[in-house]
Amino acid sequence: MKPYLKQSAIWGFVVLELIFFSVAGEFLSLSDKAFMDLDNMLLLFKQSAPIGIIALGMTVVMINGNIDLSVGAIFALCAIIMLDSMKWPIFAGLGDWVILVGWLLALATGMLLGLINGLIVWKTGVDAFIVTLGSMLGYRGLVFMYNGENPTSNLNWTMVDIAEADILGIETPTIVFVICTVLVWLLMTRTVHGRNAYAIGDNREAAVNAGIRVGPHMVWNFVLIGFLAALSAVVFYSASGSVNPNDGTLYELWVITAVVLGGTKLTGGSGSVIATFGGVIAIQLLRKGLGHIGADTAMVNLVIGLILIAVLFLDRQLNRKGKEELRT
Amino acid sequence: MADTRAKTIGQFLARQGILVAFVLFMIGFALANGRFLGIDNIMGVVRSSAILGVIALGVTFVVISGNLDLSVGSMMSFSTIVVLDLHDKIGPALAIPAMFAMTMALGALIGFLVGYLKLNSLIVTLGMLSAIHGLTLTYSGGKNMDIDDKAGTWFSFFGQGSVLGIPVPILVIALLAILLSLLLSRTPFGRKVYAVGGNGVAATFSGIPRARVVFMCYLISAFCVAVAGLLQASRSLGSQNTVGQGMELDVLAAVILGGASLLGGSGTIFKTVIGVLILGFIQNGLLLVGLAFYVQYVVTWVIIILAVWLDIAAKRGRLLSPIA
């Protein structure tokens, strides 16, 4: 019963936000439209996609007992590779097929960067947060090294059309986000790899003693999140066509906040993809809602930071073992 | 025989590898660009490292006590902006203490969350990084801060003045380093910091007020950030509100380079100062050989990973991790 309660908690929070901002919006909003209007909500899903897709990967990595702080940098680097590679001379004769090449190279880059993270974590034994704290910096350095402080652009209208296409009013980013959610959910609940992730995160020694190969498993999860970060970049930048070297900075904060908000434990072994989806929606709702009542980006940053801390506190309170605990 | 010798060399490299690498770097840079070892350049490096160094001194306390502080960069932006803003509103004599109070209040908040509520310091300070950044932006209204009457204020003394030919920032960091070194290495409080970081449970079992010690470390860190903000504001008399962005990683790199273990319980002020200088010289050297500033990011990344890896490897006795 308890896990369902914990997971439903995030949806309760979402509902609260909807109510709060709808009401507050009536008094504080500068626009005429209601907060909960259909277009606005569809937009919400679309805007959740960049963070959301990455958050799915972060859920897996965190359930496993690790963390990845370099996703923002991977996001930016893959976007640059995608946009720039389409201009490379070798691909000159491909016409619009070059879009596919760009996408594939971006995805491959994401997987490669994730592989590097995973291998370092496995083979050196250095904790994932230090490894990815370092690669957050290092990969960002590579981003700058590519084109200095200039943006990288490539406006290919076919690409934009695909990226901005919609099916029955639901746009591409939303579709990709939902499909990824379903696939990652299947991975975590239905496959051996996914179930092992829970085991490793919950009790690594038991997993090792049971013969699960922890090292390669962790590497796979880093490759997965790298892939998803790249996918997110592909979806977003195919539409926008231009990436700045500072893009994606602090994405990891948003992603982690969404994942922790959804109930995944920092210590690993517990978490849910669906709840992360809820967490992403909750965060995006917060952003939109605050904007709707007139707050600026600064205020949003402030609130997000505080929410993360509040969630940590709640998580700790709910998980205390009471009298079993020593006061150390 | 050869086996034990290889092992001894391995252990030596693990412990002193950083210094060895550093010496190699220095030689390389000196060969690549003659100016590298010139006295002007050296003074320049020391001076520009001072601000980072001041922050690193405070973070040393936090790291030794077994925690992290990723918020120092945005906290420094906050301090710089606040003191510049208040300078014109209430005059420098009041602005400086007010800024210190506000910055240390932030440090106290973090100290409370990590020390007393026992929340994870990585995530808390990551969250605070964003929150303080937001706070700074809100405070400054998104604009850059500038002092109106730049020539007519004594405020510039801290960042630009000199005493007996020594630039004030260098004096400040030297003084602060000496005081903090005494605090850390020679007082009961310092001993308690090492105990909490070395084995927090045993520290509690020995009657050490663990929560209070962690709290105090964050206060010290915030104090140092405030000093750094003062120096920065005073140097340029105007600032963007993102001036401190990214500093937390350089600070962490410097502390790690100086040999402090991120697991807590080891490190000294002196070693951190060395780490700051090493980092400063490497970054300077990279610039002088014509590499752009972002190459530093990649180099810092490699340095952090290598340094922590070798530290862990030396402790467990094997280079590669035994995870299957």
Added chain:
Amino acid sequence: MTDIPALRLQDIVKTFPGVRALDGVSFQVMPGEVHALLGENGAGKSTLMKVLGGIHQPDEGKIFIAEQPAVMKSPLDAKSKGVVFIHQELSLADELSAAENIYLGQLPRKSFGRVDWKALYEKSDAILARLKCSFDSRKLVGDLSIANKQMVEIARALTVDAKAVIFDEPTASLTDAEKVVLFDVINDLRSDGVGVVYISHRMDEIFTISDKISVLRDGSYRGSLVTADTDEDEVTKLMIGRSLDSENPIVPAKKGPIALEVQGLSCGDLFQNVSFKVHEGEVVGFYGLVGAGRTEIAETLFGLRAPSAGKILLEGKEVKIASPIEAIAHGISLVPEDRKGQGLVLGMNCKENMTLPQISDLTAGPFVSDGAEVAIFDQYRDRLQIKTPGWRQKVGNLSGGNQQKIVIGKWLSMAPKVLIVDEPTRGIDVGSKAEIHNLIRDLASQGYAVIVISSEMPEVLRVSDRVVAMFHGEIIREFTADEVNEDNLVQAISGIRTTKVA
């Protein structure tokens, strides 16, 4: 039954620095036999099991499985060879279902790496049914009772073709009803021809379930008895050896006033309604099995746990102890159970560790006074005969015995009114053990009020003026040094209450 032993260890020797943990131990289990393994703490049982389980490699000796020589490289390797352990610490993943835990690492698969849930649940339910478990294999392990969690571990063991199953103190957390179920399972294993090793302290259980009993003492094998042909006394004699009270007669303490009194102290499930007194100048020994609640009482007295009921009185006045700092201020010191994890900061040197609780007082101006620190170190180094090259030595480099002395010195230097020592000689060589025992007796004669918590009977009998026997969180009986002997003590800690006429 065949004549080939399911499992045989021959002349196993295992030494650690300073300690010969196993001294040529030979032991065998026949298929379809339940063989109990007994011995005091430190007798070598857990080392033997670790060798068998692939966690340690023996220095000498061989292991045979069904008379085939085997080298156990790891727990997984041991399992693949048919040797399965049910440990005291469960190795389960709480967030996964029972079925997933049972088949951890061997989940049945469909294409694309998907789990074959149907097969998984069918197989798991079958095993659970065989163990007569009432819960569904879909249930999350985190929601199960400890007894049921244990069943899941046993079920996991049964997924391989086990030749030998080793139970390590399996009934520590079980109710009587749950024990019956466990014994049924063990009987089933026996009829299936599995060799069962049953490690336990509890005589009644051993006599209920086992066919044979082997005893280890001080790292050597002392003999085997056929359960049906022997009794508790004979077994106890093998375990204990010569009576100890002929040597080192306890100098009866000159008891002073009551230093500490505890009335009706309880802490949830951990211990209930505990009442006792400790006088100045006496040593009160607390003896009992793991989980009896002794350490938890010590932690409560030291401010590490909040009691749910009861009073603590120091020198007649009631006190509330909310933290170790307060406990120390009241004059209570605790030498903890886990010397390395709780008692010392291994990265610090000898003097730093020894002076830690009082470091704020050892100052010259704002700074720490080296002189004062070194003086304390020197004083206790001499008094306790601590062997170390100097105060600069990091305590992590000292032997266990010397490390323990540093901890003891640390607390003695605080001049406590009440000194609690939890497992004073765990993992310490015989020579240092004797020194520490003598030290504890000396402390009593100097007027300290001392509480010793121990799982080693000879130790408790040697040092205590009075012995408090605990079982499952309750005090069963208090003995004076004259009253207590091995037999009635063992009975008390197994929960058997008798009148004092015994």
